[in-house]
Amino acid sequence: MAAVPGLRALLSLRRSLILQQAFGLNAVQLTTCFPRSLCSVTTKNNEPKPAVNAENESLLENLNLMGVDVNMARQRQPGVFRKAFTNEQGLAQFLQSKGASRKAIASIISRYPRAITRSINHLEQRWQLWRNIFQTDEEIVSILDRSPESFFRSSDNGNLEKNIHFLTSLGLNSKDLHRLLTTAPRTFSNSLELNRQMVECLEDICAELGGKDPEQFAKTVISRNLYILIRSTKRVKTNIDNLRATLKLTDSELLDLLQGHGAEILDLSNEYLKKNIKSLQQKMVSLGCPKSDIKKLIISYPMVLYIGPDTLSSKLDCLLKGGITMKQILQKPKVLDYSTQNITGRLEELQRVGYDFQKNGINILDSSRKRFVAKMEKLAASPDD
DNA sequence: GGGACCGGGGTCTGCCATGGTT
DNA sequence: AACCATGGCAGACCCCGGTCCC
Numbered sequence: 001m002a003a004v005p006g007l008r009a010l011l012s013l014r015r016s017l018i019l020q021q022a023f024g025l026n027a028v029q030l031t032t033c034f035p036r037s038l039c040s041v042t043t044k045n046n047e048p049k050p051a052v053n054a055e056n057e058s059l060l061e062n063l064n065l066m067g068v069d070v071n072m073a074r075q076r077q078p079g080v081f082r083k084a085f086t087n088e089q090g091l092a093q094f095l096q097s098k099g100a101s102r103k104a105i106a107s108i109i110s111r112y113p114r115a116i117t118r119s120i121n122h123l124e125q126r127w128q129l130w131r132n133i134f135q136t137d138e139e140i141v142s143i144l145d146r147s148p149e150s151f152f153r154s155s156d157n158g159n160l161e162k163n164i165h166f167l168t169s170l171g172l173n174s175k176d177l178h179r180l181l182t183t184a185p186r187t188f189s190n191s192l193e194l195n196r197q198m199v200e201c202l203e204d205i206c207a208e209l210g211g212k213d214p215e216q217f218a219k220t221v222i223s224r225n226l227y228i229l230i231r232s233t234k235r236v237k238t239n240i241d242n243l244r245a246t247l248k249l250t251d252s253e254l255l256d257l258l259q260g261h262g263a264e265i266l267d268l269s270n271e272y273l274k275k276n277i278k279s280l281q282q283k284m285v286s287l288g289c290p291k292s293d294i295k296k297l298i299i300s301y302p303m304v305l306y307i308g309p310d311t312l313s314s315k316l317d318c319l320l321k322g323g324i325t326m327k328q329i330l331q332k333p334k335v336l337d338y339s340t341q342n343i344t345g346r347l348e349e350l351q352r353v354g355y356d357f358q359k360n361g362i363n364i365l366d367s368s369r370k371r372f373v374a375k376m377e378k379l380a381a382s383p384d385d
Numbered sequence: 386g387g388g389a390c391c392g393g394g395g396t397c398t399g400c401c402a403t404g405g406t407t
Numbered sequence: 408a409a410c411c412a413t414g415g416c417a418g419a420c421c422c423c424g425g426t427c428c429c
């Protein structure tokens with residue numbers, strides 16, 4: 001029955017704790033300490049399997065006790081389960097000491113089982129490196145809970161340290177680094193070489209376009225698009241080529257676009273960006289806009305290409321139906337920033353009070369909720385204004 | 386005081402493929 | 408052969424408010 005292995009696991013947990021208390025042993029010594037089974041095990045369909053492929057049973061028991069979703073973990077990294085020595089208890093204690101809940105720890109291991117192969121020394125070192133950027137353990141725990149892979153995937157702390165130095169040397173300040181590590185933690189697990197390649201790629205693009213300060217350009221693009229360093233240079237180059245070709249941009253137009261809000265669309269998948277450009281063109285042609293308007297819109301509001309074809313189409317339709325003209329949208333494309341739901345709601349409210357867009361313009365749609373509500377209250381109080 | 390302009394902030398992982406190592 | 412570390416991919420916006428100008 002299950003009671004016997006359960007008891008054994010409990011004993012092993014207890015033993016580890018006693019060992020730690022008595023001798024202050026470190027993580028490597030505090031592994032599960034159960035050698036891989038030497039005899040063959042029986043699988044579900046009763047076929048004997050060679051011992052080499054056997055899973056470490058005491059490890060399985062420990063993980064079960066810890067509330068780890070063993071099936072999920074096994075599916076992700078089966079090799080971990082065949083290791084003779086692992087450090088799940090050390091890891092759990094470590095994370096707990098940093099404020100992670102039992103549930104969070106179980107979830108972290110379920111999603112990234114290889115985490116239990118890291119030693120305490122390694123974990124301490126890595127944590128300290130992250131603490132160079134974060135003020136509190138709590139922030140790090142929340143990122144681990146969100147994305148365990150970002151923290152645990154690499155075993156190379158030296159590389160992490162070099163990355164921090166490299167990113168700092170680009171002129172990114174501590175606020176930028178904080179945002180970068182919060183938003184795209186994978187960046188810091190990239191090899192230094194990969195990050196360097198992206199930076200060089202950006203610098204080359206700037207130089208090719210006749211930019212005067214490639215280093216500043218790379219820094220600007222990165223701080224505008226925190227995801228860029230976890231994309232491939234191929235993706236970024238292809239997107240730039242596509243933008244240039246379809247919009248027939250000059251070098252300086254393209255340069256301005258890229259170091260402006262255009263940076264934010266560089267990391268879209270190549271097909272998605274292409275699809276969005278095409279569907280935007282089709283939609284605008286169907287609404288009777290000349291080609292020059294399409295280019296103007298993209299240059300003044302590149303984020304329009306971030307919006308998926310269906311969303312964009314319904315957003316435009318809803319604005320037009322609400323009595324707003326395409327000319328007004330082109331003059332004030334930021335109204336497209338807001339959700340279709342938000343726009344629809346505001347249009348209804350404005351219609352109710354008889355708001356005249358021809359007379360007053362459409363700026364009211366591009367304002368915060370607070371400001372919009374205040375404006376509506378005033379309109380209700382003195383409808384003649 | 387009101388509106389226009391403009392920039393900033395939040396947020397993004399979990400999976401697969403592959404090449405190197407043991 | 409198994410395992411590890413790492414690269415790459417798909418997925419797809421919305422909202423707020425400081426500040427300056429009139």
